Amino acid sequence: MSGEPLLVVRDLATWYELRRFGFLHQGWVRATDGVSLQVQEGEAVAVVGESGCGKSTLAKTLLGLVRPRRGDLWFEGRQIRTEDDWRWYRRRVGYVQQDPYAALPPFMTVRRVLEEPLVVNGVRSARERRARVVEALEAVQLVPPEEFLTRFPHMLSGGQQQRLVVARATLLNPRLLVADEPVSMLDASVRVEVLQLLRSFQQARRLSVVYITHDLSTVRHFCERVLVMYAGKVVEQAPVADLLREPRHPYTQALLAAIPDVDPNNARRVRAVPPGEPPSLVRPPGGCRFHPRCPVAISGVCERNPPPDFEVAPGHVAACWLYQAARRAVAGVTPQGGSLP
Amino acid sequence: MTANLRELFRYPSAVAGLAILALLVALSVYAVVAIPYREAIRLWSVGEAAWPRNPRYARPEWLNWLAGGRLPRTLVVRGPQGSATERSLGSGVRELQFELSFRYPYDRFPTELAVFVDAQYREQAPHLELAWRTPAGSEVSLADFSPRRRDVYRMSADADLRARLGGAPEVVLFAAPERPRQASPGRHALRVRAFLFEPGSSVQVELVVYGEVHGLAGTDHLRRDLTLPLLWGTPIALAFGLLAAVGSSVSSLVIAAVGAWYGGWVDGLIQRITEVNLILPGLPILIMIGTLYSRSLWVILGAVVLLGIFGGGVKTYRALFLQVREAPYVEAARAYGVRDLRMVAIYLVPRAVPVLLPQFVTLIPGFVFLEATLALLGLGDPVLPTWGKVIEDAQRAGALYVGHAYWVLEPAFLLMLSGLAFTLLGFALDRVFNPRLREL
């Protein structure tokens, strides 16, 4: 994990316009609001947060499905600005979705599903297409491929559907895979299988993965680094082991405390959970967006100023005023939380 | 798809619908093969002259099963046969005498009497004297005349004869002496004396005693055999319904998909056109086209399809496509680079097939009925024999008031049958393709 990062995102903001009657401007949903991140080649980065924190919007922006309102994006050193850039970029990114059944056209056979990306991207020879489809099926262990080619998605189990989605996402040999909650709709017993599959792709093909999830427990074995998002902002990022061992941001701490582990004593204790609900993204709270729910908010500070990123340990950054005294802010940090390259 | 079809056969209604449909299709094929299109058009538009030996207003023959065989069938007797006598009257004039004798078995009167004459001559036509001998033996002279080469002497229309007999000949000649309101069975004869003035001249005479039943479907006021329009009406009705349904639903599907996908002004325009179109009254427009421009079925079909393109379907399908547009699989397709047109054609439209197919099938009878409605309003196609035209004719003739129920009921039954077939099939398709409707 050295050298030029594969993907660099700086101060990315994707807002949706709220309109009344379809045209009167009502305000903006600040789904992501100044997100910066880097993904190295062959690295798996998890983006963790609750629903409505902007992580899916981040995924869609990284896929080029929605255009950011602000911010910069570099891929393999090329800045993505024009429509041509986006088109070039999109071919290099694969997409694994949350609900595998909905992600597959119900009226297409497995073979059509996998041929479509090839047809669209100019693979004209039917023989080559077939060979690549078979190869892709084998790669995701839908074997023997002949048995699956003529099936429709509804004839597959949830795990098989998701493997098909992974096969489709990796068919064009992307450099980056964006997986948006790839296992949350699957049975607990099938989750490992899909996550291991993604992991094996990542390692065997030096594929980078952005893994979007609300479930921190799946992060440990399948990612190198974690970003925690809250209300449109990244509040903490760190290598997985660091974050799980020593979460710094109060929100991350709450998130970790809330995750049940298989422990018979769970039934006897009440978990400490911050009160309330995540804020509206239309009018987010001023200052630190977590301050209304934060058990350790510093009054007079947290509600006034948005916290910059503080590097609390090597590679471990938390956007929280608690660490102002202990550590210096990351060099060149702006109050909006974006770091300059 | 094949699994869906297999499942379709689990529904008795679908099987019934398909069976009826198969029957109708078989009828259509038979009609087209047995009676070529040109021939059908000719027979239908020529009318009376094409089938002079058919009775008017005859009921279908199978009604005799219910009536116990009492309804008279048409009898045809030809002559001269063996017993003709010929003698020469000098100067090349010959006298030919013969009898057309037949047994009349019914106790109901014939509906009409007519004598068809086929005369062979070069310049001077033969002269005929016709007389009638009743079973009782009395002889009534009918008429004498010089026929043209092909001539008909319609006894029932001969006012002079009527006056002499004191009533219609088919009644007076056949009435039983003791019960004048009933015909008496017995042997009648038409006596013919023909004077031939040329050596090669000859006459053939054919007596037609018109009955009350004819063929499978009966006849109308123009002696036309109703089998023709009933048979030929089937392919026309199916084609009209099918084409109109395909035309309007497929085009509104595509338009709705285009609008939903592109959004913006394209969608706005499509929506506004649809709204304007929806408040336009369809039937009056069709009536105007029929009255002012053309009554051709194909022109009307075109108008129906045009009016249907921006019909209510656009709204329904648009709502569906707005959901499909947000579907994850569409998002995935965008991610791997599918462009607009391909998206509409390959990702959006097929998604609507499960909704479209049953709707489309249930739409067909509506169009079949529309054709009949237009015909009933006098805007039916001027040349094509259709079910609607039959009903129109019947309605004009006041068929139901004078007891010719068959005339209305036969085409109505076929209309109903085709409506039933498509409806049964459509409902079953709906259940197969939209399993949420299924009551388990």
Place this chain on the structure above:
Amino acid sequence: MESLLRVEDLRLHFRTAAGLVRAVDGVHLEVARARTVAVLGESGCGKTSLARALLRLLPRNVAHYSGRVVLDGLDLLELPEEVFRQQVRWVRLSLVPQAAMNALNPVLRVGEQVAEPLWLHGRVRRPQEARGEVEAALRRVGLPADFADRYPFELSGGMRQRVAIAMALVLRPQLVVLDEPTSALDVLTQANLMNLLKTLRWELGISFLLITHDVATASELADDVALMYAGQIVEFGRAHRFLRQPLHPYGQALRASVVSFREERTPQPLPGQPPSLVNPPPGCRFADRCPARFEPCHRTPPLVPVEGHGRVMCWLYAQEASRVG
């Protein structure tokens, strides 16, 4: 321990296009007073059908429904439908259905929906009279009393789930069936809800039957675990033992597949697919996927009693039992 609910050989089969679905196929189960049993199983194992069978919320295509369900001394299957409706459903035994937060009527205010069971069971003459009880029910699940006047769409997912729980509790039943009560909710919301359910159990002395596919969720609430596989309960026993050391090979595999960030070990995927409920394989239904499969597994395994009140449906233990006995 006195059992509140006792289920014996419960069967619920459906007719479908594919054939007879044996969704519940000979289930034995006990729930003690003020305790929670988690029914744990993969999707399609019949756990939701089990909930329906208990509440007699049967769809029309039921082909076979038999067994014994005794709740507080009352044999439920023997009761006529009307008596069951008046005396049992919601009165003694209620349900928080799957995705309950999306099951609220969007055009009724929250208060009216919570009041509905009271009114239907004649506790109040008009829904409006139930105000006091409704507010108490909402406070019990941690919602402000004035939420009674809101519409479901004004509430977040977690709050709607609380409303569904309030509805289930409003008639003070002895047993509540919770069908996947926290799936599709966020981590913090899940934890909040679990806290609520724990408190309710302690305060009201209520019993829960928790239906879930997630071992971690089960560990949050369960005193006992009933492991369900292909329409049958293959293992039943104390949660603290099951969660550490499941007996049935299926339980062991399921336990090993759990992804956990606190545990060092790498999770192991569960190989293969659960069998179809239309034609379940003869003998042990897990045999095809079982690493410990051996000769007798092609015959239906017996229910082997373990540790006093538990049991496991597996030949491995039958052998042991017979050797010891």
